[in-house]
Amino acid sequence: MxxxxxxxxxxxxxxxxxxxxxxxxxxxxxxxxxxxxxxxxxxxxxxxxxxxxxxxxxxxxxxxxxxxxxxxxxxxxxxxxxxxxxTHCLLVHPLQAKCEKAEFTRIYSHPQAIAQCQLYLRKEHPGAELVYTESTAKAAEIIHKNPDHPWLAIGTGRAAELNELYILKKEIQDHPNxxxxxxxxxxxKKVWNQSTDLFKTSLQVTLPSDYPGALYQVLAAFSWRKINLCHIESRPTKTGLGNYYFLIDTEFPDEHVLMQGAVAEIEALGCQVRILGSYPCFNKKRMKTVIER
Amino acid sequence: MxxxxxxxxxxxxxxxxxxxxxxxxxxxxxxxxxxxxxxxxxxxxxxxxxxxxxxxxxxxxxxxxxxxxxxxxxxxxxxxxxxxxxTHCLLVHPLQAKCEKAEFTRIYSHPQAIAQCQLYLRKEHPGAELVYTESTAKAAEIIHKNPDHPWLAIGTGRAAELNELYILKKEIQDHPNxxxxxxxxxxxKKVWNQSTDLFKTSLQVTLPSDYPGALYQVLAAFSWRKINLCHIESRPTKTGLGNYYFLIDTEFPDEHVLMQGAVAEIEALGCQVRILGSYPCFNKKRMKTVIER
Missing domain, CATH: 3.40.190.10 (Periplasmic binding protein-like II)
Incomplete structure (x- = not known):
């Protein structure tokens, strides 16, 4: 199937x-x-x-x-x-491609794409109105459907193709990486064809109560086992102010004996531990030869 | 002045x-x-x-x-x-207020407001198109300007007043707190008229290199001094993958001798510490008698 x-x-x-x-x-x-x-x-x-x-x-x-x-x-x-x-591209309708920079009155895109190009937009198009869309693809579609307006979209090169737009400028994101x-x-559980050296386990850890040093005790369980953390974040539980849980990503699979020991120790401290997943991590840049598109 | x-x-x-x-x-x-x-x-x-x-x-x-x-x-x-x-309100134009639930075809609001009402919207208006706006105020303005369409906005009670809209339902956010x-x-530095018991210091801590237990050492400096952390988050430095700094909020003013000791200790570990601010924290619910509006 x-x-x-x-x-x-x-x-x-x-x-x-x-x-x-x-x-x-x-x-x-x-x-x-x-x-x-x-x-x-x-x-x-x-x-x-x-x-x-x-x-x-x-x-x-x-x-x-x-x-x-x-x-x-x-x-x-x-x-x-x-x-x-x-990478973000600035897209324009072919009929508007000859406009001067200052003539573009609106720029459409998803809020996150606009956020990632803030410096560029503020420097090159300070007067343009920024309009949010549900997706970068939707922004490109709006430009496609409005050939008579001097409007721009931030989107992918593929969105330019799909909507017959010109790429006015490539790589307009503020940070190269x-x-x-x-x-x-x-x-x-998925059996992956691709290979990778990196495995992660994502944990949700809820502390028994908010007291100084609680997180420190939790991290001790990882630290002395030399389990590296690649992400940590406290987030509100939504039951009110000052109640937090932690999302922790570790660079270890969950079946590893050290990982199991760490989880057992944290639970023994009175914390709730939920494993959100244990999984391989792939990087597009290193996958090119594996997956032909 | x-x-x-x-x-x-x-x-x-x-x-x-x-x-x-x-x-x-x-x-x-x-x-x-x-x-x-x-x-x-x-x-x-x-x-x-x-x-x-x-x-x-x-x-x-x-x-x-x-x-x-x-x-x-x-x-x-x-x-x-x-x-x-x-608290979020569901706003409607007076001319559309008699519509049945299923007749509303669009709901306008800021992405965050829509996110905070997801459960409600999926239950009560599963068929409506969700349209993002730059602000909740803008969403209310769109409804005001389009009296002939069966559209809704998520916004404040004040936005309803300003735009002469009806409040179809109050408190539609998924979480009460x-x-x-x-x-x-x-x-x-600001001299505040209001009083509060809560002071915070926000720190940006950049680790010298990514090794297991580095964050643990940083937190030790806070833990043994009983300095409570109210928020912690690792964030990418934007110079590439795997490079992180930490944003840490502590419930201590920066001039406190224990806070100064903690910062000195963390710097001695080879970390960069930047104080993003040390400030009083106010809560609207407890301010009502202090500030007359």
């Missing part, structure tokens, strides 16, 4: 590219959903097998939305991670 | 309410700016005295944008914090 992969759409976004990279067709069937909750709920209810959503430095969605839904609303473990390089982390999540 | 306060506009947003709460007119002059970078840059360049922007669980702007600009682009210390309760933390930032 062909696996179905739900991803945050529409077509032509970075999430779509990430989904195609991890799950090349025709071995899988990719299905676009309009929001992160929709993607994760589809997998939670068994409508799709695997979800692909952005989780850090996201373009088409909010990190918070992904983490919130994984923690609070669904029971879908993380089964893989993909680091994907992000821009990337987005995407996760794949699903109820079944 | 009257102080000028730059805030993330437009009028009728939660940030506007927070700015009015911390800096009541006519003692100060409030000036709306269209983006978080614009607000902070205005203060950095001396155009305004004080900035008011959201920093956590924000409605009209991204947390990441505020933290990024404070860390990377401006030199403006945090001088105060305000915790402000957030919803709040936003706002910060005031400025080049001058």
């Amino acid at each position: 062909i696996e179905t992969v739900a991803y945050l759409g529409p077509q032509g976004t970075f999430t779509h590219e990430a989904a195609m990279t991890l799950f090349p067709e025709p071995a899988t069937e990719l299905v676009a959903y309009p929001s992160i909750p929709d993607v994760l709920t589809a997998v939670d209810r068994g409508v799709s097998d695997i979800a692909v959503v952005p989780v850090e430095n996201a373009i088409e969605g909010s990190v918070n939305s992904t983490l919130d839904w994984l923690v609070h609303h669904v029971d879908v473990p993380i089964i893989g991670e993909l680091v994907y390089p992000i 821009n990337y987005t982390r995407f996760i794949a999540a699903g109820k079944q | 009257i102080e000028t306060v730059a805030y993330l506009g437009p009028q009728g947003t939660f940030t506007h309410e927070a700015a009015m709460t911390l800096f009541p007119e006519p003692a100060t002059e409030l000036v709306a700016y269209p983006s978080i970078p614009d607000v902070l840059t205005a203060v950095d360049r001396g155009v305004s005295d004080i900035a008011v922007v959201p920093v956590e669980n924000a409605i009209e702007g991204s947390v990441n944008s505020t933290l990024d600009w404070l860390v990377h682009h401006v030199d403006v210390p945090i001088i105060g914090e305000l915790v402000y309760p957030i 919803n709040y936003t933390r706002f910060i005031a930032a400025g080049k001058q």
